Amino acid sequence: MNPIRVVRRAVACSLILLPVTTAPSRAQTSSIAADYQAIADSLIHAATADSAAYLRLGKLVDTFGHRLSGSASLEATIAWVLREMQADGLQNVRGEPVMVPHWVRGAESADLVKPRATPLKMLGLGGSVGTPKSGITAPVLVVTSFDELSRRASEARGKIVLFDEPFTEYTATRKYRSDGPSAAARVGAVACLIRSVATASIRSPHTGQLDYDSTAGKIPAAALSVEDAMMLHRFADRGEPVVVTLRMGARTLPDAPSRNVVAEVVGREKPDEVVVLGGHIDSWDVGQGAMDDGGGAVGAWEAVRLIHRLGLRPRRTVRVVLWTNEENGGKGALAYRDAHAADLARHVLAMESDNGAFNPKGYVLAGSDSAAAVVQQVAGLMQPINATGVQRVDGSPAADITPLAEAGVATMEIDVEGSRYFWYHHSDSDTLDKLDPAELARCVAAMAVMAYAVADLPDALPHAAAP
Numbered sequence: 395m396n397p398i399r400v401v402r403r404a405v406a407c408s409l410i411l412l413p414v415t416t417a418p419s420r421a422q423t424s425s426i427a428a429d430y431q432a433i434a435d436s437l438i439h440a441a442t443a444d445s446a447a448y449l450r451l452g453k454l455v456d457t458f459g460h461r462l463s464g465s466a467s468l469e470a471t472i473a474w475v476l477r478e479m480q481a482d483g484l485q486n487v488r489g490e491p492v493m494v495p496h497w498v499r500g501a502e503s504a505d506l507v508k509p510r511a512t513p514l515k516m517l518g519l520g521g522s523v524g525t526p527k528s529g530i531t532a533p534v535l536v537v538t539s540f541d542e543l544s545r546r547a548s549e550a551r552g553k554i555v556l557f558d559e560p561f562t563e564y565t566a567t568r569k570y571r572s573d574g575p576s577a578a579a580r581v582g583a584v585a586c587l588i589r590s591v592a593t594a595s596i597r598s599p600h601t602g603q604l605d606y607d608s609t610a611g612k613i614p615a616a617a618l619s620v621e622d623a624m625m626l627h628r629f630a631d632r633g634e635p636v637v638v639t640l641r642m643g644a645r646t647l648p649d650a651p652s653r654n655v656v657a658e659v660v661g662r663e664k665p666d667e668v669v670v671l672g673g674h675i676d677s678w679d680v681g682q683g684a685m686d687d688g689g690g691a692v693g694a695w696e697a698v699r700l701i702h703r704l705g706l707r708p709r710r711t712v713r714v715v716l717w718t719n720e721e722n723g724g725k726g727a728l729a730y731r732d733a734h735a736a737d738l739a740r741h742v743l744a745m746e747s748d749n750g751a752f753n754p755k756g757y758v759l760a761g762s763d764s765a766a767a768v769v770q771q772v773a774g775l776m777q778p779i780n781a782t783g784v785q786r787v788d789g790s791p792a793a794d795i796t797p798l799a800e801a802g803v804a805t806m807e808i809d810v811e812g813s814r815y816f817w818y819h820h821s822d823s824d825t826l827d828k829l830d831p832a833e834l835a836r837c838v839a840a841m842a843v844m845a846y847a848v849a850d851l852p853d854a855l856p857h858a859a860a861p
């Protein structure tokens with residue numbers, strides 16, 4: 395998780411979600427419903443009539459596989475998407491250059507040496523340093539929390555610290571992945587293991603970005619499957635010495651060139667005013683990145699393709715952006731902000747889908763009360779598929795639009811039924827079959843209707859704050 399993502403999760407998960415309370419006037423309500431319900435119905439019908447987004451996502455993930463920043467598969471995917479968007483007839487199709495971190499995993503393993511020799515299911519954490527070729531063999535100190543590590547700091551020197559913290563909620567549990575390695579290094583540990591950040595497990599390890607603190611030494615760090623972390627914990631509880639050998643070939647190469655994918659339906663009256671929608675095109679280097687975030691990226695693309703295919707030309711420009719490097723740097727989000735710095739005041743909405751393209755319930759908005767009142771009316775157009783909810787957060791609802799939120803743009807994430815998200819997140823099991831074609835189609839509808847209506851309203855959606 396990059397720093398931006400940390401902000402996003404902290405915001406999305408720690409704040410109380412407030413239902414919109416600003417009641418729209420009767421005139422506004424009837425006007426948006428009267429002006430846009432027929433078009434909304436046509437977009438919903440077009441999105442849900444077939445499985446176009448799912449089929450395209452399948453083609454993408456089966457052909458190119460996972461897409462870590464710096465990888466050939468990410469750049470091949472981007473090149474293919476750009477060609478397909480041209481073929482779709484979208485306008486101003488382009489790749490906007492971004493330099494991205496280039497971390498490679500290399501060969502890796504973790505083996506229990508004592509009290510029983512057996513391989514463990516592991517994934518190195520993104521950004522980790524490697525071990526010497528012969529690996530690191532050391533006794534394991536099992537702790538449940540940062541507090542317990544502080545209490546037992548004198549026991550940690552020369553050991554591999556395992557944080558076996560059960561999942562509570564993402565923001566809290568993720569801290570062991572991001573901050574655990576440096577906390578362990580500070581008390582003299584030689585390597586760090588964590589229990590995978592997951593809400594369910596079939597012995598599948600889950601990766602994700604760590605965040606070395608510059609004041610601590612860098613030690614290798616990896617996630618164990620939930621089951622293996624629990625077993626090591628049981629050995630320790632029984633007073634049996636636990637010894638593990640960790641081998642990791644991870645290394646960080648020089649930054650590599652990548653691109654944000656951008657395409658548009660140019661507005662008919664106010665082409666310089668923009669509604670952005672998208673997801674991230676990169677993924678971790680495991681599974682297929684189908685859920686995180688292939689579905690969000692292809693879903694947003696499909697929403698814009700449908701607007702174009704139905705011959706709809708809103709007043710303002712609708713722009714799909716597939717950000718690069720969300721997972722381990724957030725450089726795509728920053729590059730988009732910088733490349734469009736002069737235009738951010740004319741960005742009326744930025745919408746993202748990065749919680750899995752599961753059944754949509756509505757929208758999560760970070761914006762002003764007056765923007766929320768309008769968004770609530772537009773959400774009412776989603777009655778046919780029951781996706782009319784509007785929740786509000788302060789800050790930003792999602793990682794790649796955080797720099798835009800900070801610039802005052804109203805930002806939004808698709809609100810989905812996400813109970814399965816952390817079963818698959820950042821693991822080998824993030825594959826196409828985890829998504830449902832009909833649910834993805836409804837996400838497409840939710841994005842298409844919101845993007846079209848907000849792009850077409852006579853008055854621009856109010857900014858969240860002065861940019």
Ligand SMILES: [Zn+2]
Nearest residue numbers: 686687720748
């Ligand atoms: Zn994601």
